[in-house]
Amino acid sequence: MLHGMLQRGRRANNTMDMHDLIRELREANKTKIVLLVADGLGGLPIEPGGKTELETARTPNLDALATEGTVGLSTPVAPGITPGSGPGHLGLFGFDPLRYQIGRGVLEALGIGVEVGPKDVAIRGNFCTIDGDGKVTDRRAGRIPTETCEKLVAKLRAGVKIEGVETLVEPVREYRLVIRFRGEGLGDDVCDTDPLSTGLHTLEPKAGEPGSEKTAKVASEFLRQAKEILKDERPANFLMMRGFARFPNIATMEDVYGLKSVAIAVYPMYRGLARLVGMTVVEPGKTLGDQFEVAKANWDKYDFFFIHYKYTDSTGEDGNFAKKVEMIEALDAEIPKLRALNPDVLMVTGDHSTPSRMRSHSFHPVPTLLWAPATTRPDLVTTFGERPCSQGGLGQFLAKDLMPLAMAHAGRLQKFGA
């Protein structure tokens, strides 16, 4: 039985692909795995020597899980690398973010809830202003209000017709939009049309390889029609295209782990990321309490539950230390509902750190908790926080190693070798 794996797995560098190994070793079980992602969970103290947001928060329920379970620090991508939401989540789903990369266009589309499938190319669009010679005078068209963006998008939808390809145009915010082409043979190796400074003509969308010629041609025709449709608008009388990207060639959670997986996430970006790896996306309600109720209602239907909580990140991005503490405490208060479901494996972590002191994502490793009553080897840690996690039994590890651990704790992996 291992023979197939040996053949397949050794292609790359004479060692084995971890997903192939898991495919061979996995076995059925009725165990339930929950991954609760508190987005941007990790933080920093405001004052030198002070406590982080998580260390400041009163978290009796997370502390109980840390005491009974084991903790550590997760590095989302690689030491020193600050991840976006895409790589951050791929790592937690067990996909090496350096191997599986999600293009900008796809992420932008997922972020506004546009589905991206295997026949699609997604593109970030910018409305811009050009002069009579066609030279760019404002790359952001004076940051038009979102309302104007929506009106212009409606015009493009009504006007653009390209044969053999289905086009979709969606407003994002201000001068930003998303364009999606759907059809056969659409590669994504097409250069941006943004000249990157004013006083220059926009560039032609050129293909970098033969498989992307059709996309370049379609994009060029789209731009030609858009120029005509927008010609009398001011200030947004044209648009530029950036970040052409296809659906990544990525396996599903069911294919790799044999897990029927469901995403219970409020924000479109995370629903989209979950869809990329084949999770079913269900309506999450509004609050984390609602999300846990949805998990309960779907408990028998799935093996793996990805539950996403945004507010630890957004408060960090706002630089609001006190509010991030509050959001962590609000999460903690809901934990008993999750424990009441009796998951076999419960992980609480983040896709990256978002220290409110930095007002942005950061490269710092992420406090992570793994609780699995049947198989946890407890460590010496009794509270959930960055410092305690640095002393935990999970040590410091790459985020992509968390899923194999969860599979093991869930009794879903056979022994390797005799």
Place this chain on the structure above:
Amino acid sequence: MLHGMLQRGRRANNTMDMHDLIRELREANKTKIVLLVADGLGGLPIEPGGKTELETARTPNLDALATEGTVGLSTPVAPGITPGSGPGHLGLFGFDPLRYQIGRGVLEALGIGVEVGPKDVAIRGNFCTIDGDGKVTDRRAGRIPTETCEKLVAKLRAGVKIEGVETLVEPVREYRLVIRFRGEGLGDDVCDTDPLSTGLHTLEPKAGEPGSEKTAKVASEFLRQAKEILKDERPANFLMMRGFARFPNIATMEDVYGLKSVAIAVYPMYRGLARLVGMTVVEPGKTLGDQFEVAKANWDKYDFFFIHYKYTDSTGEDGNFAKKVEMIEALDAEIPKLRALNPDVLMVTGDHSTPSRMRSHSFHPVPTLLWAPATTRPDLVTTFGERPCSQGGLGQFLAKDLMPLAMAHAGRLQKFGA
């Protein structure tokens, strides 16, 4: 001098092969390295929050080594992966278990002390029962007693004659046996003949690639003759073949590390694994005390001493927490004999964890101790146990990284680069 290595090592994946690096950097020394493997050493508490077997055991001698030396947690294969004895030991010998895999047939042969060399294919055999149409009615031949197995094996030995190949047949236990073919050009890509359910004919041993055609032909002829020899036996009137496996293409300890290595192990499996990497196998006596005496008697002849202690695993497999504690204490009591030999580097670890609570091998990392009086950087840990090891100076590491550390502490590796 490093140039050759760069050329060689970078072929595969543009980084360097660790064995090639060690081959280039190693230098002669008279230092002695001891690897004491307490099989299945790692454990779990029985009660939530309780102590593990190793933490429960009174181990003043191991604690002294932990105090003077440095400790950590070793991951045998990869996070979440539960290793068999083969991968577990290969890792400790410094061979990546995901790269060097030992087939089932070879492991089964090693486990009963059958030698496997470069010209051999080893196969697991099952006696089975077939009906008048040749269909399998019992895949285990009613679990015949070992005595019957031995008698049938004797008949096969006396009866089977295949030209151009040396055959060896050995009983294992009950319905299980080992078959070894020795000859030129014997590949191991041959499918199992077990149809995996009753009411079906056994399968023909088919080759998956041209280099294994000869093996398939030999196996087919073996089975033809066996069917004739066993036809009047009941219930075991035929046999099936599984896990065709060749000697793995693996370097020796001397080739990689320049270490003359000796294995002092009581059980055949571990003697066999040591032989695979070119260690000399000597008679171990019966007790761990005997094994240490044997090490003493051979002290001048070898550089590297692999000493294997089985009872921490077997008691764990039995689910006997108290007995495993006792076996750890028994090991601890012998440690002064080992210290009296004044090794330059002494490592105490396991090939995997075998928590008595799980009654099986597990994926949990393994407590590991490295003591090297001349070069150890002490850490804060003063007892040997899973929790203390999570705080140790070695951190969490892959088992395959232990041998390079041992080489370094033994003063056997030059500086890399100027």
